[in-house]
Amino acid sequence: MATTDVRPEEVVAARPSITTTETRKAKAVKWWAVVGGGFVALIIYMWTSWLVQGHAHAVPGRENIPTWMLVADRVQEGIVIAFLVAAIWYFGVKPWRKERRVTLDMLLIGAWLLTYMVQDPWENFTSITYSYNAGFFNLGCPQCHAPFWNSPNPQNFGEPLIFIGLMYPGVLFLGTVLACKVMDKAKARFAGIGTAGLMGICFGTMFLLDFLLEIPAMRFGGWVWWWAGPQWGTLFKGQYFQQPLLEAVAWGFCWGALACLRYFKNDKGQTVAERGIEKIKATPKQKTALRLLALVGAMNVIFFFCYTLPYQVFGLKASQTPDSICGKSYFNTGLAGPGTSYACPGPDTPMGRKHSVRITPDGKLYVPPGANLPDQKYSPYKSNPTDLCLVGDCSPSGNAPRGD
Numbered sequence: 001m002a003t004t005d006v007r008p009e010e011v012v013a014a015r016p017s018i019t020t021t022e023t024r025k026a027k028a029v030k031w032w033a034v035v036g037g038g039f040v041a042l043i044i045y046m047w048t049s050w051l052v053q054g055h056a057h058a059v060p061g062r063e064n065i066p067t068w069m070l071v072a073d074r075v076q077e078g079i080v081i082a083f084l085v086a087a088i089w090y091f092g093v094k095p096w097r098k099e100r101r102v103t104l105d106m107l108l109i110g111a112w113l114l115t116y117m118v119q120d121p122w123e124n125f126t127s128i129t130y131s132y133n134a135g136f137f138n139l140g141c142p143q144c145h146a147p148f149w150n151s152p153n154p155q156n157f158g159e160p161l162i163f164i165g166l167m168y169p170g171v172l173f174l175g176t177v178l179a180c181k182v183m184d185k186a187k188a189r190f191a192g193i194g195t196a197g198l199m200g201i202c203f204g205t206m207f208l209l210d211f212l213l214e215i216p217a218m219r220f221g222g223w224v225w226w227w228a229g230p231q232w233g234t235l236f237k238g239q240y241f242q243q244p245l246l247e248a249v250a251w252g253f254c255w256g257a258l259a260c261l262r263y264f265k266n267d268k269g270q271t272v273a274e275r276g277i278e279k280i281k282a283t284p285k286q287k288t289a290l291r292l293l294a295l296v297g298a299m300n301v302i303f304f305f306c307y308t309l310p311y312q313v314f315g316l317k318a319s320q321t322p323d324s325i326c327g328k329s330y331f332n333t334g335l336a337g338p339g340t341s342y343a344c345p346g347p348d349t350p351m352g353r354k355h356s357v358r359i360t361p362d363g364k365l366y367v368p369p370g371a372n373l374p375d376q377k378y379s380p381y382k383s384n385p386t387d388l389c390l391v392g393d394c395s396p397s398g399n400a401p402r403g404d
Contacts, residue, residue, distance in 0.1 A: 029280065032273040033290045035297030042146070043117045050142035059158035060339075061134035061329035065221075069330075072220035073135040077162045084170030091177070102288050104269065108176075108262060109169045111295040116168035118143060118300055121159055122308045124151045127315035127351050128344075132223045134330040136160035152342045152352045156334035163222070171213070172255070179205050179259035195264070202259050207252030215243060224325045226345055227318030240324040240331060246314060254306035261298060273298035320346035341366045 050056060065073075091105040121143050123129045128151050132138070138161060144154035159165075182205045183198045190197070218224065218241040228234040228244045235243040261271055270277065273294040277287055326337040326344035336342035342352040343359045352358035360366045 027276065028272075029274055029276045029290060029294050032294035032297040034293075035301065036293035036295065037297075039118050039296055039300045040114065040293065043114065045147075046145040047117070047142045049145040050140065053145070055140045055145075055155045056142075057140055058138055059134055059140060059156050059333040061158075061331070061333045064328070065133070065135045065330040069133065069221040070135045073133060073163070073222070076217065076220065076222055077136065077160075080163055080167045080170055083174060084166045087170045087174050091173075104262070104265075104271065104274075105173075105177075107288070107292050107295055109173055110292055111299050112169040112173045113165075114296045115299045115303055116165055119303050119308055120164055120168070121157055122146070122304075123311040123315075124154070124157065125308070126150045126312045127318070128152070128335050129227045129311055129315045129318065130223055130225050131325075131331060131333055131335055132158050132160050132164070133221045134158050134333045135221075136163045150353050151335075152354055152358075153335045153340065154354070158333050172258075175206065175209055175255060176259035176262050178209070179256065180263045183259075183263055198263075199256070199260055202263070203253055203256035206255040206259065207248055210248050210252050210255065211243075214248070215241070218243065221331075224331050226321045226325055227314060229317075229319070234319075237319075238322045238324070240322065240328070242322065244314075250307050250310050250314075254303060257302045257306050258299060261295075261302065271295070271298070315345070315351075318345050318347065320344075320348075337361055341368075 087109060091103070092109060095103045095106065121141055124131075124144075125146070136158065138158035141154055141157035141159040143159065144157050179202045183202055186193060186198060186201045215235075221240070224240050225242055225244055225247060228237050228242050229246055231237055233245045235245070261273070265271055266275060268275075268278065274291050277291055277294075280287060280290065282290065321337075321344035325331045329339065332338070332340075332344070334340060336352065337344045338361055341358065341360050343349045343361050343363070345351065349359055355368055355371075357365065357367050357371055
């Protein structure tokens with residue numbers, strides 16, 4: 001009888017691989033948690049730097065705000081407090097009393113707050129694109145202490161700790177709940193609709209919701225967009241409540257993506273960031289903390305790539321900042337414009353950066369003390385020093401007048 005020799009390596013090769021799909025899924029939640037932990041560490045760094053450097057104080061400009069606008073600020077703060085209370089009650093307290101466990105929505109409310117503590121003002125990372133009304137309760141800008149921050153006077157950005165800080169876990173979280181309900185209705189109405197169709201409906205819903213919320217809030221002076229696109233791409237262009245359509249598209253897409261994170265779950269009720277948590281050997285409290293960190297990581301990544309990063313490009317193509325914004329101290333809050341050494345952004349104005357040579361509001365060149373200008377021996381402006389000074393007085397040596 002013929003026999004067949006089986007080599008040992010063939011037996012090994014025939015065995016199923018130890019690395020399974022389930023094992024890889026278990027690793028996913030760990031990676032997202034590591035990303036989330038990095039953002040939490042960044043929060044600690046930024047907010048500690050803000051306190052240690054003595055920047056925890058209200059920004060200038062409040063003394064000139066019209067009374068009606070101050071009243072509107074207080075009303076808007078009251079509205080976001082009411083929405084936050086509703087979110088905590090219906091998606092936090094009631095589920096806890098019923099199930100005695102930490103639900104996904106409880107974690108998402110916390111993750112929204114932590115996302116705010118990282119990224120809200122980061123649209124201004126490289127240039128000034130927007131600012132809040134100085135009348136809101138603010139103590140400067142903790143998030144502006146991020147490493148490599150490059151736009152001018154970040155200590156004068158008035159981050160509203162109540163109006164915006166509570167809006168994220170309240171209004172913005174509830175907006176994602178609404179989008180999920182709209183997707184449920186669409187799924188029931190259109191049986192053949194797929195994931196792409198549901199996502200499209202979600203993005204459209206958030207785009208419209210953004211308009212419904214932003215336009216009245218800006219009309220009452222809540223915040224202002226310094227930049228705008230062409231006339232056809234901006235509503236109310238030139239007014240302090242101008243609304244760039246690109247902003248609504250970017251935020252509608254970002255808000256919709258965050259809603260999709262909540263909506264699309266596996267058969268265990270886990271989002272893409274939490275998958276594999278059941279494979280982790282840990283206590284229930286440790287698993288809850290791991291899930292929270294994973295959600296923080298996923299939400300910040302979505303926020304950064306869908307909203308923060310595009311804004312660094314939008315700022316490069318900004319139109320001239322309207323006088324209704326640049327000329328009002330309660331809107332410019334000392335970021336740029338009158339009372340500062342930075343001209344307000346515009347297509348013909350070189351973009352001012354922290355500690356850089358820059359154009360002043362009156363059109364002169366400002367050279368801060370200690371600026372490292374090119375040596376005159378190699379300077380292309382040596383033969384015609386007025387080229388370097390642009391508009392303003394020049395010294396005989398060809399250097400621009402130095403500012404204070």
